[in-house]
Amino acid sequence: MKKMSKAVALSSAIATGVLMAAAGDAMAGDKAKMEKCYGIVKAGKNDCAIKSQGTSCMGQAKKDAISDAWVYLPKGKCDAIVGGSLTPKTDK
Numbered sequence: 315m316k317k318m319s320k321a322v323a324l325s326s327a328i329a330t331g332v333l334m335a336a337a338g339d340a341m342a343g344d345k346a347k348m349e350k351c352y353g354i355v356k357a358g359k360n361d362c363a364i365k366s367q368g369t370s371c372m373g374q375a376k377k378d379a380i381s382d383a384w385v386y387l388p389k390g391k392c393d394a395i396v397g398g399s400l401t402p403k404t405d406k
Contacts, residue, residue, distance in 0.1 A: 350384040351392035352399045361385045365402075 350361075360375040360383040367376060367383075375383045381403035392398040 345386075347389055348386040349389050349392055349400060351387045351395065352384045352402045353379055353381050354392075354395050354398045355380060355383040355385050359385065 355361075355375050355378070357375050357377050358373050360380075361372050362384065363370045364375060364380055364383045366380065367374070379397060384402075387395075387398075392400055
């Protein structure tokens with residue numbers, strides 16, 4: 315029984331890796347259809363660097379709605395979201 319559970323866990327891990335790679339490839343192919351939307355990101359959900367916080371990777375937003383934190387959205391969707399901006403906002 316122990317061998318079976320290890321095999322199931324291993325196959326699940328492999329399947330998860332394959333799905334994540336496929337999702338990444340799909341996103342890379344659609345970048346022309348995507349745009350950066352600033353100012354609407356939830357804490358920990360940004361897609362990349364935040365200059366004002368000195369971060370260089372995704373998922374490091376420390377709070378909601380940081381003015382220069384961004385997330386990829388399909389083109390045209392950012393303007394439909396309250397607080398969304400196609401350019402980084404300046405904090406006042």
